[in-house]
Amino acid sequence: MPTFRATFLPRLVVIVIVLALAWTRVSESATLTLAWDQSTDPNVAGYVLYWGPSSGVYSSQSNVGNQSLVQVGGLADGTNYYFVVYAYNAAGQLSLPSAEVLGQTPVTATNAPSVSCTAPTASSLDGNPVKVTFAPVVVGGLPPVATTCSPASGSLFPVGSTSLTCSAVDALKRSASCSTVVTVSGPPPPPTITCPVPTATSPYGDPVVVNFAPTVSGGALPVGANCSPVSCSLFPVGTTSLTCNVVDALKRVASCTPSVVVSGQESTGRGRGKNKKR
Secondary structure, three states, X not given: OOXXXXXXXXXXXXXXXXXXXXXXXXXXXXXXXXXXXXXXXXXXXXXXXXXXXXXOEOOEEEEEEOOXXXXXXXXXXXXXXXXEEXXXXXXXXXXXXXXXXXXXXXXXXXXXXXXXXXXXXXXXXXXXXXXXXXXXXXXOOOOOOEEEEEOOOOOEEOOEEEEXXXXXXXXXXXXXXXXXXXXXXXXXXXXXXXXXXOEEEEOOOOOEEEOOOOEEEOOOOOOEEEEEOXXXXXEOOEEEEOEEEEEOOOOOEEEEOOEEEEEEOOOOOOOOOOOOOO
């Protein structure tokens, strides 16, 4: 970085930044006001102000001309900023920097936080407690806003209703809370099965195909039903025992045992009936 000639240096090193007490907010950003001793050296054409949130690291700068009192805007709330100032001559050469000074913007917020709770729901297939996750909705407050719930999200909740309280606290220690209920439903009722009483007629006394289907209700999905013999099997004339079972996802079983009744019918002289005497 170029500097003034040596004959100019002694008058610049006495520049001192003095932070003013004034602090304002403009367009939702903080503003600090800075002032320094103006040099009496006739070669000084103006000043350049450098600043940043870390000591010795200046990410921003502003050529303020021949002023010695400036406002620096666009700063974040509750943040430390470090400043130095350089003088420059008509050729654009910079002096050595002033001593670094620290300024901190106050912490403010326009609105206190508010929090709203949802009403979480879950289901337990086996009746045991289940993990339930949730998150309240937080609006406003000065970051960081800490949110806590009791019981915490991800806890195990038993079947039934459990009270839940959530709270939010912002950087200014302003708080808000809400209450709700976590509802966990238990397993569905066991499955039931109702069997039909299939009947059929065999015109010629041969086994015939009988089609049937049991009626199933309840149970935890998936629910599977089967019968033995199966539907669409061949059933002989007479009564055949039938067993149908249903099993749900919790291995609960229900069954029914109807009978398939196939009645015969005397031949009318066609097909495979008895031959008539000539």
